[in-house]
Amino acid sequence: MSPTPFSRRTLLRGTGAALLAGGLGACAPGNTTGSNPLPSAGVTKPPSGEITIWDRTGDLYKVFDKAIASFTAKYPQVKVNHLAVDVNAKLPATLISGAGVPDGAFYDDALLTGVAPHLHDLSQLIEQYKSDIAPYKLGVVTVDGKVIAVPWDLDPGLxxxxxxxxxxxxxxxxxxxxxxxxxxxxxxxxxxxxxxxxxxxxxxxxxxxxxxxxxxxxxxxxxxxxxxxxxxxxxxxxxxxxxxxxxxxxxxxxxxxxxxxxxxxxxxxxxxxxxxxxxxxxxxxxxxxxxxxxxxxxxxxxxxxxxxxxxxxMGGSSFVIPAKAKNPELAWRLYEHLVFSKEGYTTVYGPNQVYPGGLNTSIPSYLPALDPDTPLFKPIGALGGQDLWKIAVEAGKQAPGGYTIxxxxxxxxxxxxxxxxxxxxxxxxxxxxxxxxxxxxxxxxxxxx
Missing domain, CATH: 3.40.190.10 (Periplasmic binding protein-like II)
Incomplete structure (x- = not known):
């Protein structure tokens, strides 16, 4: 049996429930973003150690599990505890309590501003990649002038x-x-x-x-x-x-x-x-x-x-690193691999056991990955063999920036x-x-x- 593709409806219904239950903005006095910048110093050493990463249950978890394996194969001194959880429901309460906080988590863009006070400021680390991030996505992960998430996908309208x-x-x-x-x-x-x-x-x-x-x-x-x-x-x-x-x-x-x-x-x-x-x-x-x-x-x-x-x-998700993470630098190295390295984003989006034709429900927000002539996923039979990659890339590059949630x-x-x-x-x-x-x-x- 072929695997069931990642259902954005399921994702977004969870997002809606979490959003309607109320964000964390009202729970954190003062600034609407965290004041704990994660510096670039210390992330140039060969990575080693142990981190806990949260992703959603389902096929997308399996995709990231394989991609994480490409990271640990490259850096065998790293152990990643990759957990499948209901992130939208569990992360807000965890950030408030400070108990059992993961080192990183996959999180909906629509929820980012509500949890921003509890996240690391990644501005220094993202600086080298800023010009290569889709303007829309860079705007979404930037709150009060601080980059508070590692941008993942772009969900262009078609x-x-x-x-x-x-x-x-x-x-x-x-x-x-x-x-x-x-x-x-x-x-x-x-x-x-x-x-x-x-x-x-x-x-x-x-x-x-x-x-x-x-x-x-x-x-x-x-x-x-x-x-x-x-x-x-x-x-x-x-x-x-x-x-x-x-x-x-x-x-x-x-x-x-x-x-x-x-x-x-x-x-x-x-x-x-x-x-x-x-x-x-x-x-x-x-x-x-x-x-x-x-x-x-x-x-x-x-x-x-x-x-x-x-x-x-319409929609989208990113990776967050909580301010109370035990090993935030190592979480950054993982996400840097997944998002900004060719090996990482090719493993996520390319053909794999979960998606034999590749993950085709979104495209990367990292512009160097968006070569219309180098597709990360294959033409889609359900669209009559159409090359959706080229169409989505064309659309994604046109999406206006400056959007604030x-x-x-x-x-x-x-x-x-x-x-x-x-x-x-x-x-x-x-x-x-x-x-x-x-x-x-x-x-x-x-x-x-």
Missing amino acids: LFYREDVVTRAGVDPASLTTYDALLDAARTVRDKSPAARPIHLENDQFLGQLWVDMFANQQGGAMIDADGKLTIDSAPYRTALTWLDKVRSEGLGTLAKYTQPTDLQTQDNGTQVFVPWAQWFVFTPQQLLKTSKGKWRATTLPAWQAGGARAGV PTWWGKAVDYFGVNVQKLLAGQLTPDEVLKTSATQIQKNLMGPS
């Missing part, structure tokens, strides 16, 4: 589509260069098949918020600016919500929760044919879809205006995530969503402006 349905309707996939063009294509598909509701509309509050954030990031927007000022009531969000409202009002969308029965059924039967989503959607045609497996293709996202960016980012992002789901669903139900206008959400977030999560 447009997935049913090639058979689209071409049968007379739509040229190469024409899907703007969101207006995508609307026109959806209308054409529906004209040919009146039962079609071609464009995916996300019906989950948490994932819906993450999804709209991708559209905003594509336009250079974010919920807050670099100074922490609330910027959700702004043009990038208004443009995205206005477009989604048009999809809804014209009956061009399938409102469904990602990978749930309605979503999968409509994708298989050809009534849902356009899915603008993160690269990790590729998990769906590979493992969940039945009759439409092999009929899906991917391209870069449409642009919001001609010549605009053809990508945003607020500590209260997860709690905002109770407001913005809920209000987005009201828009998709026809109960609120785009302006009402933004103004109401901004008021709620400012009052309940941020305090007086």
